[in-house]
Amino acid sequence: MIVALSALFLAARPPLLVLDAAAGAGAAVPAVAVQAAWGLAPASWGRMQAGTVRAARSRWIGCALLGGTAAALAGPFLPLVLPAAASAGGFAALAWEAFKVGALSYGGGFVIIPLMQHDAVHTYHWMTNAQFLDAVALGQVTPGPVVQTTAVAGFAAARYAGALLAVAVAFSPSFVFILLGAPRFDALRGNLRIQAFLTGAGPSVIGAIAGSAIPLALALGHRWQYVLLSAAALWLLAARRGVVSALLLASVCGLIAAAAGLPVSRLTTPVASVICS
Numbered sequence: 001m002i003v004a005l006s007a008l009f010l011a012a013r014p015p016l017l018v019l020d021a022a023a024g025a026g027a028a029v030p031a032v033a034v035q036a037a038w039g040l041a042p043a044s045w046g047r048m049q050a051g052t053v054r055a056a057r058s059r060w061i062g063c064a065l066l067g068g069t070a071a072a073l074a075g076p077f078l079p080l081v082l083p084a085a086a087s088a089g090g091f092a093a094l095a096w097e098a099f100k101v102g103a104l105s106y107g108g109g110f111v112i113i114p115l116m117q118h119d120a121v122h123t124y125h126w127m128t129n130a131q132f133l134d135a136v137a138l139g140q141v142t143p144g145p146v147v148q149t150t151a152v153a154g155f156a157a158a159r160y161a162g163a164l165l166a167v168a169v170a171f172s173p174s175f176v177f178i179l180l181g182a183p184r185f186d187a188l189r190g191n192l193r194i195q196a197f198l199t200g201a202g203p204s205v206i207g208a209i210a211g212s213a214i215p216l217a218l219a220l221g222h223r224w225q226y227v228l229l230s231a232a233a234l235w236l237l238a239a240r241r242g243v244v245s246a247l248l249l250a251s252v253c254g255l256i257a258a259a260a261g262l263p264v265s266r267l268t269t270p271v272a273s274v275i276c277s
């Protein structure tokens with residue numbers, strides 16, 4: 001389903017209604033990231049033991065701040081950690097990007113969004129920032145996890161072959177981990193070192209998910225989208241409404257904004273221009 005939608009809005013001349021609706025939905029995506037982090041926080045905060053609450057709270061806040069800072073700054077500093085073999089582009093780069101999405105999405109797909117955004121938009125130029133926001137929105141409204149966003153990036157890079165490769169590689173680490181780790185789950189669950197890791201990783205992931213909202217918000221191109229972002233944040237966090245309804249309402253707002261003459265990004269880049277050209 002997500003691949004079919006990708007073919008629609010990444011076409012050479014997508015319908016204007018699709019682009020207008022996508023501009024609205026994309027504006028709500030940063031708020032969705034914050035809502036995802038907010039929803040995970042209570043359970044992680046509750047893991048602290050009563051005897052060490054003050055120290056545990058300090059560690060929790062510190063880990064969350066580090067995770068948020070890393071997510072906010074990961075894009076600009078990503079070239080420092082990229083292997084040289086992947087920097088050449090091609091299917092190897094697409095497979096490497098998809099592998100990172102699958103292997104590093106601990107706690108939720110939003111953790112890897114900043115890295116995916118930098119790869120797809122700035123390093124390999126498979127998509128524009130606006131198209132990437134649309135891809136994240138599609139990953140939210142279609143069945144399946146937000147990791148499905150990598151299918152859109154794969155389609156932008158190499159059409160249907162790229163989408164299939166991206167999905168296969170992105171989901172392979174999870175399957176391998178389950179197949180190899182399931183027999184050892186009880187032992188891992190009782191391991192003090194593993195528990196210590198999870199205690200620190202939990203707030204770090206929550207911070208990273210919240211921090212991913214920063215590069216997503218910076219990708220917005222029009223002032224009215226920031227107004228819509230604020231409304232989406234109120235809808236999700238204050239009114240506690242659902243993600244799908246937020247994105248659908250934001251899509252309608254995008255159509256209204258375009259009809260009212262507000263600026264909407266309608267420029268697209270040729271898909272599959274890196275691998276298949």
